[in-house]
Amino acid sequence: MTLADEAAQQSAPAPIAVFPASRPSLVGLTRPALAEALRAIDTPDREIRMRVAQLWHWIYFHGVREFDAxxxxxxxxxxxxxxxxxxxxxxxxxxxxxxxxxRKWLIRMPPVDRLEASRSLGAEVECVYIPEADRGTLCVSSQVGCTLNCTFCHTGTQRLVRNLSTQEIVAQLIVARERLGDFPGLTPPDNGLIPFGEGVRAVSNIVFMGMGEPLYNFENVRDAVDVLSDGEGLSLSKRRITVSTSGxxxxxxRLGAEAGAAxxxxxxxxxxxLRDRLVPLNKKYPIKDLLQACRDYPGVSNARRITFEYVMLKGVNDSPAEAxxxxxxLKGIPAKINLIPFNPWPGAPYECSSWETxxxxxxxxxxxxxxxxxxTPRGRDILAACGQLKSETEKLRARARLAAELE
Structure with a gap:
């Protein structure tokens, strides 16, 4: 990561609340943010706690769209x-x-400032749903674009636009559950591929493996985990919420101590x-330091193992000696290793290792x-597999810069 990229990352804070329409949305807010929204309309302090609980139940458990519900x-x-x-x-x-x-959704967030609003621009992220027989996993994004420039990752070819707020991260799950009929009273799509049944939810697992580096947006990711895992609302187990970092x-x-996620x-x-080339962040935080942080991760045990992701690149990192x-x-670290066949994307500089390798x-x-x-590679035909996500926001941002130059 270059100094310019790091400066961009540091200068791209997420807004505390988004959706700056004439009527801001309450969907995706934390409990404290809901309390502030109620105070802003002169709700008596003695009612705040009760009203927050009511809103929380209707927004996150029932997924209602209208206050009259x-x-x-x-x-x-x-x-x-x-x-x-x-x-x-x-x-x-x-x-x-x-x-x-x-399923892959291209989701546009409402503009966060007057400049974006005046040009009808909103940040776009991609979110992916992966159905399996006993679970459904939602891959969410934490940033628009990325600063890390990992050479095997399509998202890494898109410059960072900004961090996503807690509200925008949580809203990805709300959108997915609605599209999948995963709120009470909704009907799921009739394609036979979404896991449903008694005790089975369409979205049972969350992975922060979409666009962006989650730990460069730590506070918003941490607060999103709290909302996602709240037992009175969306009620996902923290054991089923995984945050992936490049190191x-x-x-x-802090992630283990404050969020408790996998x-x-x-x-x-x-x-x-080699890792300096594949994951340039390694130049700042080399393998030795990274693995020591893993050994010290709060709560790590054989029951809560750390997952190590390893993309298989033909002739690059796939030899028996490297295995x-x-x-x-990894000796001494409670771990499992996910081997990921490289998912090609247009212009990719690598090939996938052979199945025999x-x-x-x-x-x-x-x-x-x-x-x-x-x-198992999933969604390759729609560029939804690991490392393939990239939105159109970069093009929108370029058009905005051009328009500003012409003014």
Whole structure:
């Protein structure tokens, strides 16, 4: 990561609240933010706690779209809320469904400032839903674009636009659950690929593996995890929420202590010289420091293992010697290794390792005592697989710069 990229990352704070329409949306807000919204419309302090609980239940458990649906809220309060706020969601610009049932949504967030609003520009992110027999996993984004420039990742070719707010991160799950009929009273799409049944929810797992580096947007990611895992609302187990980082070492301990989410490490190499090329952040936080942070991760145990992601690149990082070195490096860390066949994208500089090579690599890791599943590529036909996400926001941003230059 260059100094310019790091400066851009540091200068791209997310707004505390988004959706700056005539009536701001309450969807995606934390409990304290909902309390502030109620105080702003002169709700008596003695009622704040009760009103927050009511809103929380209707927004996050029932997924309602209108205040009039909040049956245990007085008519007067419903009218007051409707005068000042809305329950709108971000706009789904495009939905693609893969032959394997994977769904990708291009989601446009409302503009966050007057400049964006005047040009009808809003940040765009991609969000992916992966259905399996016993679970449904939603891959969410934490930034618009990325600063890390990992050379195997399509998102890394898009410059950072800004961080997403807590509200925008949570709203991705609201949009997905609505599209999947995963709120009470909604009907799921009739394609036979979405897991439903008694005790089975369409979205049971969240992975912060979409666009962006989550630990460069730590506070908003941490607060989003709190909203997602709140037992009176969306109610996802923190054991089923995984935050993936390319190795922002100073924030790893904080993630475990303050968020309690499962940790995944985007590793991809066993030597610093190679990882410096694949994951340039390694120049700042080398493998030794990264693995020590993993050993010190709060709550890590055999019951809560760290996932190490390793993309398989033909002739680059896929030799038996590298498999053995990976085992040596991870000694003493409760871990599992996800081997990811490289997912090609237009202009990609790498090829995927052969299946025979991947199997040999996996066998070495497995025989050393580590779970080493090979991640089945999902959604390749709609560019929704790991490392393929990239929105159109970069083009919009370029048009905005051009328009500003012409004024």
């Amino acid at each position: 909040m049956l245990n809220v007085s008519k007067v309060m419903r009218q007051k809320l409707a005068e000042h706020y809305s329950l709108t969601r971000p706009e789904v610009m495009e939905e693609q469904v893969s032959t394997d049932g994977t 922002v070492v100073p924030e790893i301990e 940790l995944a490490i985007s590793l991809h190499a066993v030597r610093d010289d 053995r070195e990976l085992v040596r490096l 991947i199997e040999k690599f996996s066998d070495i890791v497995f025989n050393a005592g580590y779970a080493s599943p090979v991640r």
